[in-house]
Amino acid sequence: MNNLHINKIVDFSYVDGPGNRLVLFLQGCNFNCQYCHNPETIPERKAKSYTVEETFNYIIKRKDYIAGVTASGGECTLQWEPLMKLFAKLKEQTQLTTFIDTNGNVCDKKMDALLGYTDGFMIDLKAVNYDTHKRITGKGNEQVIKTIKKAVKHNKLYELRYVLIPEINDSKNDLKDLANFIKYLNAETYLMLIPYRNQGVVGEFKSLPSMTEDQYNRILKTMYSLGLEKIIKKRNFFCKN
Numbered sequence: 001m002n003n004l005h006i007n008k009i010v011d012f013s014y015v016d017g018p019g020n021r022l023v024l025f026l027q028g029c030n031f032n033c034q035y036c037h038n039p040e041t042i043p044e045r046k047a048k049s050y051t052v053e054e055t056f057n058y059i060i061k062r063k064d065y066i067a068g069v070t071a072s073g074g075e076c077t078l079q080w081e082p083l084m085k086l087f088a089k090l091k092e093q094t095q096l097t098t099f100i101d102t103n104g105n106v107c108d109k110k111m112d113a114l115l116g117y118t119d120g121f122m123i124d125l126k127a128v129n130y131d132t133h134k135r136i137t138g139k140g141n142e143q144v145i146k147t148i149k150k151a152v153k154h155n156k157l158y159e160l161r162y163v164l165i166p167e168i169n170d171s172k173n174d175l176k177d178l179a180n181f182i183k184y185l186n187a188e189t190y191l192m193l194i195p196y197r198n199q200g201v202v203g204e205f206k207s208l209p210s211m212t213e214d215q216y217n218r219i220l221k222t223m224y225s226l227g228l229e230k231i232i233k234k235r236n237f238f239c240k241n
């Protein structure tokens with residue numbers, strides 16, 4: 001694959017890595033989350049195709065206003081070859097930082113290739129418990145855990161992202177598992193806790209109620225009591241996931 005298949009480009013974002021960033025939402029995903037807010041990004045089709053050169057030129061026109069570029073999705077690592085070429089070119093010719101927002105379901109070979117050109121990773125962890133993860137995404141979490149550990153090994157895990165879904169992955173045990181896993185990683189990372197909201201959801205979880213602000217605040221308290229206060233990034237409660 002030589003071209004990038006891009007669902008949309010957001011020129012300026014403050015929630016997709018450090019500083020003001022241009023975000024490329026690439027088409028295609030290898031999970032099928034029951035709460036996906038962007039189901040149109042899942043199929044590997046129906047997106048505009050851009051050469052690496054065209055994408056690079058688009059970024060260059062905006063380079064003075066951004067700290068860097070984040071590749072998101074869908075699952076951007078499915079397009080690892082053109083993405084790697086784009087990041088390599090950015091590294092070679094600009095001072096912009098390169099970040100990847102991934103669901104973690106990326107094989108070692110692709111991850112190894114991308115690590116050399118990527119400054120940091122935001123990785124979704126849908127659940128620490130294998131069965132819960134499978135219920136949410138349709139697949140187990142072994143590869144996600146491996147990807148997280150690999151990013152940590154290279155000191156490139158910028159942020160873990162966890163969507164709190166009431167009654168699915170927000171029990172006391174789920175939170176304890178999450179806290180223990182992060183302590184075990186022993187990494188310098190942020191933890192972004194995102195309250196589930198059901199607007200725009202088309203999957204099975206559509207019928208679940210959105211998380212309330214009270215529920216969210218209670219969970220924050222629990223996570224603080226588990227020793228994670230310093231690394232938690234709160235999500236603006238009305239912010240889009």
Ligand code: SF4
Nearest residue numbers: 029031033036074103
């Ligand atoms: S990983 Fe993200 S884009 Fe893919 S199905 Fe899940 S929520 Fe949707």
